[in-house]
Amino acid sequence: MADSPKIRKIRLHEQLKRDILCLDLPPGHDLDEAALSEKFGLSRTPLREVLLQLVGEGYAEQHPNRGCRVSEMSHTSLRNFFLAAPMVYGAVLQLAAQNAQPLQIARLKEAQQRFRDALKSGSAAARSLANNEFHMITGEMADNAYLQPSFQRLLIDHARIGVTFYRPQTPEMTENLSKASEQHDAIIASIEAHDAAAAAQLSTDHWNLSRGQIEMFVMPVGLDGGLELPRATEG
Amino acid sequence: MADSPKIRKIRLHEQLKRDILCLDLPPGHDLDEAALSEKFGLSRTPLREVLLQLVGEGYAEQHPNRGCRVSEMSHTSLRNFFLAAPMVYGAVLQLAAQNAQPLQIARLKEAQQRFRDALKSGSAAARSLANNEFHMITGEMADNAYLQPSFQRLLIDHARIGVTFYRPQTPEMTENLSKASEQHDAIIASIEAHDAAAAAQLSTDHWNLSRGQIEMFVMPVGLDGGLELPRATEG
DNA sequence: AAAATACATATTGTATTCAATCAAAATTTC
DNA sequence: GAAATTTTGATTGAATACAATATGTATTTT
Numbered sequence: 001m002a003d004s005p006k007i008r009k010i011r012l013h014e015q016l017k018r019d020i021l022c023l024d025l026p027p028g029h030d031l032d033e034a035a036l037s038e039k040f041g042l043s044r045t046p047l048r049e050v051l052l053q054l055v056g057e058g059y060a061e062q063h064p065n066r067g068c069r070v071s072e073m074s075h076t077s078l079r080n081f082f083l084a085a086p087m088v089y090g091a092v093l094q095l096a097a098q099n100a101q102p103l104q105i106a107r108l109k110e111a112q113q114r115f116r117d118a119l120k121s122g123s124a125a126a127r128s129l130a131n132n133e134f135h136m137i138t139g140e141m142a143d144n145a146y147l148q149p150s151f152q153r154l155l156i157d158h159a160r161i162g163v164t165f166y167r168p169q170t171p172e173m174t175e176n177l178s179k180a181s182e183q184h185d186a187i188i189a190s191i192e193a194h195d196a197a198a199a200a201q202l203s204t205d206h207w208n209l210s211r212g213q214i215e216m217f218v219m220p221v222g223l224d225g226g227l228e229l230p231r232a233t234e235g
Numbered sequence: 236m237a238d239s240p241k242i243r244k245i246r247l248h249e250q251l252k253r254d255i256l257c258l259d260l261p262p263g264h265d266l267d268e269a270a271l272s273e274k275f276g277l278s279r280t281p282l283r284e285v286l287l288q289l290v291g292e293g294y295a296e297q298h299p300n301r302g303c304r305v306s307e308m309s310h311t312s313l314r315n316f317f318l319a320a321p322m323v324y325g326a327v328l329q330l331a332a333q334n335a336q337p338l339q340i341a342r343l344k345e346a347q348q349r350f351r352d353a354l355k356s357g358s359a360a361a362r363s364l365a366n367n368e369f370h371m372i373t374g375e376m377a378d379n380a381y382l383q384p385s386f387q388r389l390l391i392d393h394a395r396i397g398v399t400f401y402r403p404q405t406p407e408m409t410e411n412l413s414k415a416s417e418q419h420d421a422i423i424a425s426i427e428a429h430d431a432a433a434a435a436q437l438s439t440d441h442w443n444l445s446r447g448q449i450e451m452f453v454m455p456v457g458l459d460g461g462l463e464l465p466r467a468t469e470g
Numbered sequence: 471a472a473a474a475t476a477c478a479t480a481t482t483g484t485a486t487t488c489a490a491t492c493a494a495a496a497t498t499t500c
Numbered sequence: 501g502a503a504a505t506t507t508t509g510a511t512t513g514a515a516t517a518c519a520a521t522a523t524g525t526a527t528t529t530t
Contacts, residue, residue, distance in 0.1 A: 005484060005520095033512075043485045045280065048513090052284055056291015058384065065491055065512060077380060084381040087326060095318070145312060146319040146392075149293065150385035157381075240490095240514060268482075278515045283483090300482055300521055 005042060012040045013050050020059050020070050021132060021159040022125035031060060031068040058153040073160060081161070082211070085154050089135075090203040092151050093187065096141035097199035100191045108137045108191070112184050119177055127177070128162035134184060141191065158210075165217040176213050183209065240277060247275045248285050255294050255305050256367060256394040257360035266295060266303040293388040308395060316396070317446070320389050324370075325438040327386050328422065331376035332434035335426045343372045343426070347419050354412055362412070363397035369419060376426065393445075400452040411448050418444065 016036075019025040031054075037047045051068045054060040060068045100108075115130040122130070132155055139151045166177070183206045190198035251271075254260040266289075272282045286303045289295040295303045335343075350365040357365070367390055374386045401412070418441045425433035 009483095034510090044512090045484060045486090049283070049287055049483090052287045053291065056288065058380075067512065080379040080381055083330070084326070084379055087322065088381070088385075091319070091322060144315040144319055145293075146315055146323070146385055146389050148385075149388055150323075150381055150383075153384055154381050244513095269480090279482090280514060280516090284513095302482065 005046065008040055008042050009046050009050060012036070012042060012047070013053065015040075016050070016054060017057075017059060018129065020054075021156065021163075022129055023160055023163050024125075025070050027070050027073045027160070029070045031070065033067060058149075058156055071156070073157060077157065078161075081154065081157055084150065085158070086204065086207050088147060088150050088154055089207055090200050092139055092142040092144075092147055093191075093199040093203040094142075094196040095144055095147070096138045097191045097194055097196040099143045100141040100194070104137060104141050105188070105192055108134065108141070108188055111137055112181075112188060115184060116181055119181060124163050124167045127166060128159045131162060131180075132159040138187070138191075161214060165214045170216075173213060173216065176209060179209055180206065240281065243275055243277055244281050244285060247271070247277060247282070248288065250275075251285070251289060252292075252294060253364065255289075256391065256398075257364055258395055258398050259360075260305050262305050262308045262395070264305045266305065268302060293384075293391055306391070308392060312392065313396070316389065316392050319385065320393070321439065321442050323382060323385050323389055324442055325435050327374055327377040327379075327382055328426075328434040328438040329377075329431040330379055330382070331373045332426045332429055332431040334378045335376040335429070339372060339376050340423070340427055343369065343376070343423055346372055347416075347423060350419060351416055354416060359398050359402045362401060363394045366397060366415075367394040373422070373426075396449060400449045405451075408448060408451065411444060414444055415441070 016025070016031075025031075031051055033044050033047060033051070036042075037044050040047070051060060052062070055062045055068060059071060061071055062068050111130070111134040115127070115134055118126040118130040135155055135158070136152075139148055139155070142148070142151075166173075183202060187199065187202050187206065190202055251260070251266075260266075266286060268279050268282055268286070271277075272279050275282070286295060287297070290297045290303060294306060296306055297303050346365070346369040350362070350369055353361040353365040370390055370393070371387075374383055374390070377383070377386075402408075418437060422434065422437050422441065425437055
């Protein structure tokens, strides 16, 4: 097992990204330099470079003299997410359909297989990470350096939202997950056919499904029946 | 004149950004650590952090064991730029119209004044930088952390393209510049009126004007008259 | 003479050390 | 006893020293 500082640095980077995506490192969590430095066997200098990279990629935020923290997720960011995501996702999938290379399509199919596996046996985190990988590949396919940065940031919070909200607890939610998987298959087909229009439509559909799922969590149907509510108090 | 390492670091960051935007540091130019370190009176450690930040912001690219270079601009990137820019610019201006704060509007007006000044007296670089500041403020107004990264990257290359192509050499090009200035005024008005639809339309107009100007350079009208052309040969 | 290999040099990457800044706790003063 | 100030501990930021990697040149071999 090769193990050099360079390898450790890459591992650290990958590990932190995964931990942030699946909320093992929750929003706002302090990324302590000394602790991480010791844990990953790297001195603080290369470690800080990794943290700066994460900041550049949108995984973390830097506060002067206060170190780095995992990017926050507020109600404001959620709203902005819903505003930007449909547009960027649509554009990316259209371009993906136009530009996808055979090798990338093969990788997309593999990712989709992993997503299917995660649906059966995995946790919410595993599903979300697999879904993230799938969409990351579509981003590569689009091959547009100007869209990529926003797309990447959207994917970060899409994954984190997914971990939070995609915990199937009702039959309808489980059904939605298999629908999402079917849509992935359709997306692959549209990309393989280089059908940009179909890809755009599928993007909309996929997005609407995702949004519906999230809405079920954010705005659940109220509970029926005889809860004894305390009298309202000011304060 | 206060002068601490922190200040020098910020100055270095600002200076490099400006130099890259106005092509004083052209695409592909090597950002030598030792040289910059000496020039700005900083050790290599904070200098490297600035370079990493520039990489994260899209100003530079990092190659393992080969240091950092100013981001490249190829025909591919130009095409991708034209694909992404109208969409993102439109979205940003709409959101700017919705969300702009009075203080930001005041700053936008100041930026527009500087743009007007640059039109009269400045160089192509000065005009492009002033234009860049104007649009940067609209990006702040939009206040959407997901769109911001792509918008920022577009602005970088918009500025660099501007320096290259916005050198008025014909009356029509000069006329275009004052049209652009008028459009800025109209954009300010639409933002101040919180009229998102008007802002969207102006974004399209502004973009079309910009694209037309660039096209005049990329695809100039052919030269008339008696050039003795060699016989066509197969390549 | 051309190609390949080895060596020298320059540059990047990492580690360690030192300085500055911030937050919190304890002491002093009102 | 409460508020303000000083002091202390911890953490971030910068500089220097060291190691590894790559490129270019020179020498050797075919």
